[in-house]
Amino acid sequence: MTTKVPSAGDYIAAKCTKCKAATNHTIVAMVGEKVVKVECNTCGSTHNYRGETKKSPATASRTRTTKPRAAGKAQRTWEELLGNADPGKAIPYSMNTAMKTNVLIVHPTFGLGQVTNIIRPNKMDVCFQSGNKLLRCKTD
Ligand SMILES: [Zn+2]
Numbered sequence: 001m002t003t004k005v006p007s008a009g010d011y012i013a014a015k016c017t018k019c020k021a022a023t024n025h026t027i028v029a030m031v032g033e034k035v036v037k038v039e040c041n042t043c044g045s046t047h048n049y050r051g052e053t054k055k056s057p058a059t060a061s062r063t064r065t066t067k068p069r070a071a072g073k074a075q076r077t078w079e080e081l082l083g084n085a086d087p088g089k090a091i092p093y094s095m096n097t098a099m100k101t102n103v104l105i106v107h108p109t110f111g112l113g114q115v116t117n118i119i120r121p122n123k124m125d126v127c128f129q130s131g132n133k134l135l136r137c138k139t140d
Pocket of ligand 1: 016017018019020023040041043044045
C-alpha cells in the first residue's frame with residue numbers, strides 16, 4: 001500500500017550545508033514524490049535536498065577543500081621541527097644576530113621559527129608556522 005509520502009510544508013531531517021549538521025528542515029519544493037528543496041529550520045537557508053538513500057556517488061559528497069596545499073605542508077613541517085622545541089630557548093630575531101642552522105628564533109610578526117638553511121652572506125631560510133620565510137641575518 002502507501003508508505004508515508006512527504007509533501008511540501010512537512011518537516012524532514014536533512015543535512016544542512018550551512019549548519020554542517022543534520023537539522024530539521026521544512027520541505028519547500030517537491031517533484032512528484034521526491035523532495036528537491038528544503039529550508040533549514042535552524043539557519044533558514046534553502047538548499048537542495050539530498051536523500052540519504054539515493055545512490056549517486058558523483059554528486060554525493062562534493063566537499064571542496066580550499067585550504068592551500070603548500071600551507072598545509074609548511075604547517076606539518078613546522079610541527080615536526082618545533083613540536084618538541086622549547087620556546088624558552090628561542091632567541092629574538094634580529095638582522096644583526098649571527099645565525100646558525102637549527103637555531104630557534106622568535107620573530108615579532110611570524111612567531112616561533114627554526115632556521116633551516118643559512119644562505120651566505122646575509123640570508124637564512126626560517127620555518128615558521130605560517131610557512132617558510134627568507135630573512136636577513138648575520139652569518140659568521
Ligand atoms: Zn542550517
